[in-house]
Amino acid sequence: MTTARLNVRDLSVSIGGKQVCDRLSFSVFPGDVWCVLGGNGTGKTTLLHTLAGLRRPSGGSIEINGYDLANLSPRVRAQHMGLLLQDYDDVYSVTVREVALMGRHPHMHPWQFESRGDFSRAQEAIEILGLTGLEDRQLTTLSGGERRRARIATLLVQAPSMYLLDEPSNHLDVHHQVRMLEILAQVTSSKNAATIMAVHDVNLAGRICSHAILLSGSGKTISGPFQDVVTTENLSQLYRHTIQRVQSNSRTLFFPA
Amino acid sequence: MYLRRHQWFMFITLIAGAPLLGLFALGFGSSDISIADLIHSVFEEQAASLNSTILHLRIPRVLGAFAVGGSLALAGALMQVLVRNPLADPYVLGVSGGASLATLISILAGVSGTLMHGAAFAGALTAMLLVFVIAHGPEAWSPVRLLLSGVMLATAWTAAISLTLTIAPEAQLRGMLFWLMGDLSYVESTRWLWIVLGLGASFALFFARELNLIGQGPLQAAALGVDIQRTQRVIYVGASLLAAASVTTAGALGFVGLAAPHIARLAFGADHRFMLIASVFVGGNLVVIADTLARTLIAPAQIPVGVITALIGIPIFLHLLRRGRV
Numbered sequence: 001m002t003t004a005r006l007n008v009r010d011l012s013v014s015i016g017g018k019q020v021c022d023r024l025s026f027s028v029f030p031g032d033v034w035c036v037l038g039g040n041g042t043g044k045t046t047l048l049h050t051l052a053g054l055r056r057p058s059g060g061s062i063e064i065n066g067y068d069l070a071n072l073s074p075r076v077r078a079q080h081m082g083l084l085l086q087d088y089d090d091v092y093s094v095t096v097r098e099v100a101l102m103g104r105h106p107h108m109h110p111w112q113f114e115s116r117g118d119f120s121r122a123q124e125a126i127e128i129l130g131l132t133g134l135e136d137r138q139l140t141t142l143s144g145g146e147r148r149r150a151r152i153a154t155l156l157v158q159a160p161s162m163y164l165l166d167e168p169s170n171h172l173d174v175h176h177q178v179r180m181l182e183i184l185a186q187v188t189s190s191k192n193a194a195t196i197m198a199v200h201d202v203n204l205a206g207r208i209c210s211h212a213i214l215l216s217g218s219g220k221t222i223s224g225p226f227q228d229v230v231t232t233e234n235l236s237q238l239y240r241h242t243i244q245r246v247q248s249n250s251r252t253l254f255f256p257a
Numbered sequence: 258m259y260l261r262r263h264q265w266f267m268f269i270t271l272i273a274g275a276p277l278l279g280l281f282a283l284g285f286g287s288s289d290i291s292i293a294d295l296i297h298s299v300f301e302e303q304a305a306s307l308n309s310t311i312l313h314l315r316i317p318r319v320l321g322a323f324a325v326g327g328s329l330a331l332a333g334a335l336m337q338v339l340v341r342n343p344l345a346d347p348y349v350l351g352v353s354g355g356a357s358l359a360t361l362i363s364i365l366a367g368v369s370g371t372l373m374h375g376a377a378f379a380g381a382l383t384a385m386l387l388v389f390v391i392a393h394g395p396e397a398w399s400p401v402r403l404l405l406s407g408v409m410l411a412t413a414w415t416a417a418i419s420l421t422l423t424i425a426p427e428a429q430l431r432g433m434l435f436w437l438m439g440d441l442s443y444v445e446s447t448r449w450l451w452i453v454l455g456l457g458a459s460f461a462l463f464f465a466r467e468l469n470l471i472g473q474g475p476l477q478a479a480a481l482g483v484d485i486q487r488t489q490r491v492i493y494v495g496a497s498l499l500a501a502a503s504v505t506t507a508g509a510l511g512f513v514g515l516a517a518p519h520i521a522r523l524a525f526g527a528d529h530r531f532m533l534i535a536s537v538f539v540g541g542n543l544v545v546i547a548d549t550l551a552r553t554l555i556a557p558a559q560i561p562v563g564v565i566t567a568l569i570g571i572p573i574f575l576h577l578l579r580r581g582r583v
Contacts, residue, residue, distance in 0.1 A: 054479050078482030085476055091341050092472040094527050102470060106482035110463050113530075158481065 003066050004029055005162050005194040006051065011060035015046045019219030023060065026213065026223050028162070028194045033185065035205040036198040037230070038215030039239055044198035045086055047215065048164050051196065052083040064162060078106035082160035086167050086198075088151060093138040099150045100125050103157030118157075125156040128183060130176075144171035152180065156187065163188070165197035169204060177201075181208050202230060202254045214238050230254075264525055271538045275323065278542055282319045282549040283312060320451070321444035321506055322548040322562070323541035326513050328454045328503040330540025331461060333514030334521070334533055335496035338468050339489060340404040346515035347500035350407030354414020355384025356504040361421045361433050370445070374505050381501030384410065389493065400475070403493075439510025439563035441548050453502040457495050458537060464488055465529040472527065512567045513540045516574050523577035543570055 006028040013020040020043030028034055036044045050057050053069050062069040064080045072080070082103075100122035101114055108114070126135055129149040139147055148171040155163065163184065169177040185208040188195050196213075199205045205212070205226075212230050213223040216238065222229050235243040235254055242257040260268060332347035340349065348354070359380025363373040392406040418437070425433060436443075461468075467488050470478035479485045503510070517540035518532070525535045547565035554560060 049476075052480060054476065073482075074479065074484045075482040078480065083480040085474075085480065088477060089474055091343070091474075092338075092527055094469075094473070098469075098528065099473075102473070102481060105466060105470060108466070110466065154481075 004063070005032070005065060006196070007063035007066075008051070009061045009063075011050070011062065012058045013043065013047055013050050014058050014219075015043060018043070018217075020046050020215065021221045022219040024213075024221050024223065025060075026211075028196065028211075030161075030192040030194055031189050032194045032211055033188055033209045034194075034196040034211040034213060035209040035226075036196060036213045036215060037200075037202065037205070037235075037238060038198075039217060042215040042217035044215060045166055047213075048083065048166050048196065048198055052081060052164050053077050054083070075106050078158070078160070080160055081162040081164060082155045082158040084151060084155055084163075084165040084168055086170065088147070090140050090147070093140045095136050095138055096126060096131055096142070096146075096150045096153070097122055097135040099139060100153040100157050103154040103159070106158065121157050121159075122153070125153040128156065129153050130179070145173060145176055148172055149176065149180070152183075156183075159191070161191070161193045163193060163195040163197075165195065167199060168197055169199065169201065177204060178207070184208065202235065206230070206252065206254075260525060260531060267524060268531065268535060271535060271542070275538055275542055275545075278545050279319050279323065282322070282545050283315050285549050285553050317447055318441055318444050318548065318552075319545060321447040322441055322544045324447050324450040324454050325441070325503045325507040325510060326517070326544030326566075327537040327541035328450065328457065328499040329510060329514035329544075330517030330521070330536040331454070331457055331533060332496040332499035332503070333540075334518035334529070334536045335461060335468075335492050335499075336514075337518055338472050338529075339400065339492045339496065340407075341400045341472075341474075342404060343519070344515070345404070346511075347496065347503075348411065348509065348511075348514065349404070350388045350497070351384045351411035351414050352381045352497050352500040353384075353504045353509040354411050354418065355387075356381035356501060357437060357509050358414055358417050358421065359383075360436055360508070361418060361425070364429055364433055364436070365421065365425055373443075377505040378501055381497070381504055384414065385494075385497040385501065435561050436508040438561035439508045439566075440559075441507050441544075441551075441562055442559060443508075444506055447506065450502050450506050453498055454537070457499045458533070460491060460495050461533050462530065464491060465533055468492070468529040468533075469527070472529075507562070510544070510563045510566065512563065512570055513544060516570045517543060520570070520574055520577060523574075523580075 004027040008027070009025050010023040011025070012022050036047060038044050049055050051062060053072070069077065101118060104114055104118045126132060129152055131146065131149055131153065134142065134146065139150060142150070152168065168180060172180060181204065184195055187193060209226050211224065212226050213221060214229060214234055215221055222234060232243050232245050232254070243254050244257045245252055245254050329347050333345070336345040336347055336349055337343055356377040359376040360373060363376040368376070388403070388407045388410055392403040422430065422433060467478065467483045470481050470483050471488065475485050518536045520539050521532050521535035525531045543566055544562065547569055548562045551560045551562040551565050
């Protein structure tokens with residue numbers, strides 16, 4: 001049996017007196033892509049930040065590649081897991097190449113400078129994300145979608161074995177949404193990594209997700225294989241709106257009634 | 258992330274220019290010394306000439322000018338990352354306010370020399386601790402909380418300083434005002450300032466790559482493996498000590514701490530591994546030039562050095578701003 005990338009046991013998380021999850025347990029294995037679904041303010045971001053080790057849970061344990069997350073130093077933690085934030089505030093301008101190279105930080109010593117290898121990794125990520133030609137542009141001069149892809153480039157350069165993504169399709173047009181999912185699916189399977197992402201678009205998630213966690217906002221959660229969990233009944237409850245489904249070319253699509 | 262060829266050229270010129278500038282600065286003053294005389298008197302200690310006497314006065318002043326400029330620039334660069342605001346300077350959290358009030362009170366009490374410098378340093382540290390305690394509160398600090406606590410306390414210090422100036426006798430007012438504008442004529446020993454600058458620069462360079470990440474936001478830095486609380490504390494203490502040491506030496510010299518980091522950033526980019534070193538040299542060189550002009554332009558009278566740093570620095574800054582991007 002392979003060891004789980006992420007092993008979550010009896011996790012309880014609350015924020016501002018509100019319960020996000022109560023004794024939630026699940027295991028994420030290499031190659032898995034999980035999505036976190038839930039309405040506004042149900043705690044998707046809070047759950048991701050807790051899994052990323054940026055805030056302490058009120059109970060339970062999180063293991064990353066067999067290590068207790070609470071005992072890892074921030075640097076080692078960042079070697080195992082990478083987090084794409086929902087939003088970035090660009091106060092100080094940096095170039096696309098600089099942003100991509102930042103992914104190397106957890107792999108370098110304090111006095112170390114980026115090597116040729118690091119530069120070529122950054123260049124590779126920039127090409128994969130279709131940012132070629134923008135390497136020396138300041139991030140603040142780029143469009144929202146281009147900035148978003150530059151931040152994803154950081155993550156690809158960081159090359160963790162566990163990807164945590166907070167609404168990765170933010171700011172992206174349809175072409176880039178699909179392309180980004182393809183890249184993530186490809187990276188997840190070829191590098192034996194795993195991914196958890198918070199998303200709003202169930203149909204987009206359905207393209208690559210193997211599992212899902214539904215956050216109700218009251219502490220109640222449903223988690224498991226995508227097909228079992230993402231049903232019209234569960235989604236209708238989750239979004240407090242009747243959700244219907246259609247079948248099209250072997251894909252199941254959901255839409256609000 | 259690395260410098261281009263013309264940037265390397267500027268970078269090396271900036272650093273190599275510092276000792277040359279220092280030598281020229283030693284030669285200029287109310288009484289001129291030629292470079293040849295200068296080298297002669299530096300190497301022959303026994304030459305009890307007029308020149309060596311003048312040098313004994315000028316060497317600490319030139320060394321002090323560079324260290325003050327360098328420390329303020331470094332402190333400013335660190336504060337700008339810490340509070341995530343490009344308008345931050347070394348004094349934004351009120352460090353100079355505490356130092357200034359303590360100094361003015363010691364001038365009022367007729368104290369001078371080491372005791373006055375000690376009071377200034379104690380005042381700066383008090384101001385720094387006050388902000389730390391207030392900003393920390395029940396939860397961890399945020400940049401905005403830190404900035405607001407600092408700005409409010411700085412305003413309180415300013416009020417207390419104005420009050421002190423109001424009740425101060427005429428005779429002491431001129432000295433007080435010079436000190437508030439930044440004045441290098443009280444400089445005696447600069448050994449401590451250089452130690453603080455050396456330690457501060459080493460620490461800052463050690464954390465330079467982390468500073469690059471913190472510039473992108475504390476959450477992003479934490480996600481990439483930065484121990485954000487530890488690094489923020491180190492930056493805060495380091496920047497405050499640098500500001501405190503330089504205020505103690507030369508008074509509340511303005512502008513350098515705000516502009517030098519921006520000049521360095523505009524010329525060499527945002528990577529702190531280069532930008533911090535460049536800031537130290539931009540700030541140091543700027544104050545050396547400004548102080549030389551301050552004591553020669555209308556010699557034997559002196560102009561407060563803060564006036565000249567602003568007059569030279571602002572055109573450079575605006576030129577770079579027009580050409581580049583912030």
